[in-house]
Amino acid sequence: MPYRLIKGEFHVHYPDLPLSGPEPDGDTIKFLPDNPSLVDALSASGRSATFNRRGMINLRFEGIDALETHFGDSHQNLNWAEAARDELLARIGFTNIAFAERNPNKIASIDNHPQRGYVLANNLDTFGRIIAFVYVGDAEQVDGAQLFIEEAHVTRSLNYQLLEAGLAYPAFYTSLPTDLRKILAQLVRGKRPEGVGLWPEATANTQQTASFTEGLAEIEELVIWPKLFRRLVSYVGSGFTTLAQFDAWLREDPVNRDDRVLLPNGELGNMHDVIDVISPLQLRMNYEPEDLVIVPDGEIVLPPPAPVKPSIGKSIRIVAALVNPLGKETGQERVTLLNVSPHDQDIKEWTIADSVGKSAPLTELLDSDVIAAGNVVQITLDSRVRLNNTGDTITLFDNNGSMVDQVSYTRKEGQAEGVTLVF
Structure with a gap:
């Protein structure tokens, strides 16, 4: 993106x-x-x-x-x-x-x-x-x-x-692409054991339990994950003096307290899965922050797609799409492809897919097995692939299931009726 x-x-x-x-x-x-x-x-x-x-x-x-x-x-x-x-x-x-x-x-x-x-x-x-x-x-x-x-x-x-x-x-959110997230996560994993900055004093993590020996007011002196701090401040502000009810308090409000998070195994969890209350005055995190991805309120989380590897040397590019046709949409959405190479491209068993993984064979939509060198072709999608007007991703796969090309468009772009988007 x-x-x-x-x-x-x-x-x-x-x-x-x-x-x-x-x-x-x-x-x-x-x-x-x-x-x-x-x-x-x-x-x-x-x-x-x-x-x-x-x-x-x-x-x-x-x-x-x-x-x-x-x-x-x-x-x-x-x-x-x-x-x-x-x-x-x-x-x-x-x-x-x-x-x-x-x-x-x-x-x-x-x-x-x-x-x-x-x-x-x-x-x-x-x-x-x-x-x-x-x-x-x-x-x-x-x-x-x-x-x-x-x-x-x-x-x-x-x-x-x-x-x-x-x-x-x-602090990673789903808006941050995976490859960029990995760069930042790798940096943190290297700096923590080096004892750089605040890390020697960090607590309430997988290695160090946070203990409130004199009550929860000590939270202002601790070095802890800011998202956890913000939840604890609200919890204490509700009148609680120990952590005994913290788990239940989080679960009571899945929007404002019990944030959704993608756990390291790819499963969708909540804040209560991240926090482990050891005793009424002790807690820790079950995962390090760089291993979590926070899901914003209202965002729909789809199952992770099967991993694909970009295919080297493929010549077909997605160059344009009509995602919001005037009037009826089914059978009217179109995608434009360009063979940028000097060679004809065999597209047998190639597929085109939307962001939720629905796909259709390219040869059936094009009624041909080949896109000639330098040619521009336009395919009309049927009900098997639907382009969402609130934003979507279009992906082209070859006969091995490897990604050939991928483009995305935003909600604002997708709501422009009758406009062909150029990528």
Whole structure:
């Protein structure tokens, strides 16, 4: 899935109203896009971007979760929470930062503000924030360019740099492609045993049980997975003084408490599967955070497809599709293929499939066994393959079941009636 490049400025301070300004932490920051319409184009899930009156929007850093400098009336271990925030601000290029005495999360004065930067994003979260890989400076590509992120893009991001410094936990959502998730997970698995950053003090994990010897109020001093911290703060705020009811409390609310997660074995579980309450004042995690994938509320989770390997040297590409025809759709959806090679391509036993795995033989749809060199052919899909107007993926497989080509489109693109999408 391509990411969209969006250029703009990072803001952490309102010079005219400093005490009403942002409260930056280690994984969120205000962003003023040069072209707000590029942000609106990220609304693939029907979510709307949340801009403030100054035209700014919050960035949520893809793949990481820093300790909370402020969460309601609480906070996490401030040594590491503020270390992540300060490192982020320094890497962006802000200097001489002074925080307000009346509110230590607000910036009273700052130099080199704002700073230019850009993001690579493909989605908005449920709060209308951009989920992004974040970069300082400018990019060679034009504003709005769509890029397929590779390892080099990831390692240049501030997201990666904060994980590399041991100043954030990994936090993977289903919006993060598997190959990018593996890059970040491998980084964390290497840094944890090296004792980098916060890892020597981390607790409530698979190796170290968190013990509350003087009650749950100690949670503010512990270094624990921020998502677990946020649940514990809400739990304590409900009046509980021990962990005895924590499991039951999570299960009571599967939307706001008992988050859905993909477990390391690929099964769909919940937060209560991740947490193990050892005693009324002790708990630990059954899995490390980098081995979990969080499923956003309302997202439909399909069974994982059978693994396929890209086929080398195949010549057919999916170049266009009419996914939302005018009027009746069944029997009217069309996909355009191009043989980019100088050779005829035998397509016997090839198939075309949608995102839920429904497929049809290509030869039956094309009424031919061959696509000639350089030829463009258009196939009309029948009821065996249906292209969802809320976003879908189209995949071409060869006679060995290997992936030849794959394209995706968003909800917004799929709702354009009568428009042929070009990939």
